[in-house]
Amino acid sequence: MDIPNSAVWFAVGIVLVTTIITKAARGRRKYEQASSMGTPHxxxxxxxxxxxxLCxxxxxxxxxxxxxxxxxxxxxxxISFFGKNITILVGPxxxxxFYQGMESELGLNMLDFTVPMTGKEVGYARDAATRCEQSRIQTDALRPSKLRSHVSPMLQEVEEYFAKWGDQGMVDLRKELEQVLMLISGRCLLGKEVRDNMFGDFFxxxxxxxxxxxxxxxxMFPFAPTITNRRRDRARAKISEMLTKIDDVLQYLIDSKYGDGRPTTESEVTGMIIGLILAGKQTSSTTSTWTGARLLSHPTFLAAVLEEQKHIVKKYGDQIxxxxxxxxxxxxxxxxxxxRMHPPTASxxxxxxxxxLVKTKEGTQYEIPKGHTIxxxxxxNNNIPSIFKDPGVYDPTRFRPGREEDKAGGKFCFTVFGGGRHSCLGEAYAYMQIKVIWSHLLRNFELELVSPFPEMDWSKIMPVPKGKxxxxxKRRSLPST
Incomplete structure (x- = not known):
């Protein structure tokens, strides 16, 4: 039976109140027991x-x-609730x-909500060793050594997609960027045959x-019988059916082997494909949309990037x-x-x-107990005033030589792509495809944001712009300076 989301949240509220009344005192006494290291929690x-x-x-x-x-x-x-303890670590x-700890000390399996999408054979449903092997197979296309070869197909996808725009018009930028990034992900990460199946029903x-x-x-409830979970599962099943019909890419990935010689299975391959598209498209489409909204709302910085493009056109022509x-x-x-202002995830x-043990800037030391979530x-962290001057202001010059606030503040000041042992392999790839898209748009179109600046949609785990x-x-050719 499907349970509406509103009913789920109502049930959560009831359980929370019950927990407050019946378990608060007992939970506090248990938590305040002496630390195993003699250091306070x-x-x-x-x-x-x-x-x-919550209010x-x-x-x-x-x-x-x-x-x-x-x-x-x-x-x-x-923060202690439902018998769970989540310890917040603010600042570098x-x-x-958090970023340097070994996986034997800090688990990464806090993303259970991804399991129904990628499947139980891959990713966060598997142990650390298997997940590492799968990452090796999945992310070969994201490695720096492969980046140069991706530029040409990215450009082709971008040019062909935006060639379909008229001489002038109005579009939902968010939807347009989602579509072109879906095509880029399919082409660069999975191959042309997958890309050719990316539109229509698949998208x-x-x-x-x-x-x-x-x-x-x-x-909170990735496996509960809610309406949204049922819709998610139905869509995932149809995607899996479509992918199993694309023989070339399946054969390529099935030919990949684990370290012990075991080949990948069809269900693993399907999950890896979905994971690759998620990695290549989801974060970049959100960031590309915010980039457009910010630039089109800040004439000074829009003029600066246009001037940069004019200089590059003069130097290299239309070549990229x-x-x-x-x-x-x-x-x-x-x-x-x-x-910095709109990270792919809030935490x-x-x-x-x-x-x-952790030690604060003031010198206070705490023990973080086993079993906590950190x-x-x-x-x-991206908005701490002691690190980023006027953090609520969109100011790209804070990263220019002479300021470089992300470096001046010390290690782990800017962790949008992780850090330490847990850095994101796709950072360079993400910047590259967003630059390809926006350099093309800036060179070929005059753009104006006509809807209000978008709010953040907090109903999503990965916050996205709310609404259209x-x-x-208006089509144009950018002159060189």
Whole structure:
């Protein structure tokens, strides 16, 4: 039986109130027992404070919720509810173990909501060793040595897609960028045959799976019989059926082997394909949309990136290759500032398998006990005023030589693509495809944002712009300076 999302949240509220009444005192006594290391545990937000916490989250957003507790409790604090303890680590001073810890000490399996989409044979449904092997197979196309070969097919996809626009018109920028990035992901990461099957039903089904598989309810109850979970599962089943008919790519991936010589299975290959599309398309489409919204709302920085494109056109003509993309430093900083203000996820999570110590900037030391979940609140960390001047202001020049606020603040100040042992392999690939898209749009179209600047959709685990992002366009040829 399907359960509406509203009913799920109502049930959560009832259970929460019951938990507050019946377990609060017992939970506090248990948690306040002496530390195994003789060091205090972090200050804790208990169940009876959760109502205020959730009200702040609902009314003001994630950043405001963390800020409230940060002001009261400092840079390390624990939120305790439902018998779970989530310890928040604010700022680079307490982030070292989060990013440098061994997987035997910190688990990465905090993304159960992805399992119904990628499948039980791959990713976070598997043990660390198997997941590492699968990543090796999956991410070969993302390695730096392969990036140069991706520029030409990316350009071809972008040019062909936007050639279909008229001389002028109005579009939903978010939808347009989702479509072109789906084609790029298929072409560069999986091959031309997959790309040729990316439009029509596949695109619709993939978006249906994502829309119904990445909201807050899914994250809390990924296997519950909710309406959105059923829609997600139906879309995923149809995608799997479509992919099994694409013989070439399946054969290519099936020919891949694990370290012990075992070949991949068909269900593993299907899951890996879905995972690759998620990695190549989802984050980049959101960042590309925010990049457009920010540039079209800030004439000074729009003029700066246009001037950079004019200079490059004068120097190289219409040619674009890997090295030319690297010269687009102004555009790079504009994208990086978007990632700071609109990161792909509000927070990263790990599961503590072995207790460890953290020391705050003020010198206070805490023990983080085994069994806790630790969180690095990226959306908040990216807005710490002592690191980023006027963090609420869109200012790409903060990353230019002479300022470089992300480096001046020390290690782990900018962790949009992870850090330490847990860096994202696709960082260079993501920047490259966003630059290819926006350099083409800036050179060939006059653009104007006609809808209000989009709000953040907090119903999604991976926050996206809320609603349509309507843009008018007029075709033009950018003159060189």
């Amino acid at each position: 972090p200050p804790t937000v208990y169940c009876w404070s959760m109502i205020g916490l 702040t989250l609902y009314m003001k957003g994630f950043r405001a919720m963390i800020l409230d507790q940060y002001k009261k409790l400092g840079s390390v604090f624990t 001073e307490v982030a070292d173990h 619709t089904l993939f978006n249906e799976m994502i829309d119904n598989g990445t909201n807050v309810t899914n994250a 290759d890997y090295n030319i993309l690297l010269e687009m430093e102004t555009l790079h900083c504009c994208i990086k500032e978007v990632l 990263l999570f790990r599961k503590v398998h072995k207790s460890f 969180a690095s609140p990226m959306l908040f 992002v309507m843009v008018t366009y």
